Amino acid sequence: MEALKEELKSKIIEQLNLEDVSVDEIADDDPLFGDGLGLDSIDALELIVMLDKDYGIKLADPKEGKKIFESVGTMADYITQHKTK
Amino acid sequence: MMEKEYFISSYCHIRNNTISLNGTTLYQEQHPDFKSLAKSAYRYFKTDYSKFFKMDNLSKLGFLAADILLKNEGILPENEENIAIVLSNRASSLDTDRKHWESIRNPDTYYPSPAIFVYTLPNICIGEISIRHKLYSENSFFIFDEFNPSHLFSYANGLLDMQKAEKVLCGWVDFDGPDYEAFLYLVNKKGAIEHSIEEITRLF
Numbered sequence: 001m002e003a004l005k006e007e008l009k010s011k012i013i014e015q016l017n018l019e020d021v022s023v024d025e026i027a028d029d030d031p032l033f034g035d036g037l038g039l040d041s042i043d044a045l046e047l048i049v050m051l052d053k054d055y056g057i058k059l060a061d062p063k064e065g066k067k068i069f070e071s072v073g074t075m076a077d078y079i080t081q082h083k084t085k
Numbered sequence: 086m087m088e089k090e091y092f093i094s095s096y097c098h099i100r101n102n103t104i105s106l107n108g109t110t111l112y113q114e115q116h117p118d119f120k121s122l123a124k125s126a127y128r129y130f131k132t133d134y135s136k137f138f139k140m141d142n143l144s145k146l147g148f149l150a151a152d153i154l155l156k157n158e159g160i161l162p163e164n165e166e167n168i169a170i171v172l173s174n175r176a177s178s179l180d181t182d183r184k185h186w187e188s189i190r191n192p193d194t195y196y197p198s199p200a201i202f203v204y205t206l207p208n209i210c211i212g213e214i215s216i217r218h219k220l221y222s223e224n225s226f227f228i229f230d231e232f233n234p235s236h237l238f239s240y241a242n243g244l245l246d247m248q249k250a251e252k253v254l255c256g257w258v259d260f261d262g263p264d265y266e267a268f269l270y271l272v273n274k275k276g277a278i279e280h281s282i283e284e285i286t287r288l289f
Contacts, residue, residue: 015200016139017138017139017200018135018138019124019135020135038135042139042199042200042203043200045199045200046198046199049197049198049199052196053196
């Protein structure tokens with residue numbers, strides 16, 4: 001689980017072009033949206049694509065994303081339970 | 086009725102690893118590609134706008150040139166201004182279109198990136214400048230085979246004559262493969278250079 005969280009932090013930084021953020025600056029429970037990392041709606045779509053592409057998870061209901069993408073920790077929990085690759 | 090006279094109050098070039106303002110080189114450094122140049126110039130000019138790194142190459146190019154030029158004019162992002170934007174280029178958004186195409190060409194790896202897709206129009210570059218500088222103004226992006234000063238001249242004059250804008254940020258922002266070039270200029274009611282086709286051509 002810890003390895004997955006580190007992997008997610010690296011992917012988020014790289015794929016969302018968070019130039020001034022490093023892996024150790026993201027806490028597992030930091031909010032990804034709003035006051036946390038300040039991600040926007042396009043970033044949310046990128047995260048949905050990432051779940052599909054890298055972990056074989058297709059979100060049937062986009063509303064689910066709100067809970068799944070609360071933090072790196074909630075993402076890691078969801079991926080661990082639902083990944084197909 | 087006598088025609089009103091307008092002026093070019095500032096102009097900015099970005100090309101060949103060099104950024105200049107009003108003919109004076111502000112930044113020059115060898116970089117392997119535009120991405121590297123843009124990142125370095127962003128820091129050099131203390132741009133302080135984290136969304137910059139999410140932009141595509143065309144938007145970064147136009148955004149940097151506009152930011153440097155408007156800062157020189159004392160136009161701050163905090164204040165609302167009635168500045169129209171009229172840009173043009175040859176390659177449209179081809180650089181980003183190619184990236185999008187790469188992500189969808191193979192049905193087995195069909196994962197289009199939303200962050201790339203949103204830049205598959207050249208006028209998104211205008212949107213990025215407008216968001217940064219709070220411009221809710223007239224804007225247009227034209228595609229030409231080559232730089233077309235007479236069209237930009239008459240379009241900018243029309244906007245000012247009809248009082249659609251107080252100033253017009255005009256120019257050429259082109260990005261295609263390894264080639265990039267930005268030339269932006271501000272058409273104003275006062276300034277040192279006459280706004281004419283000849284002067285636009287000379288500055289370009």
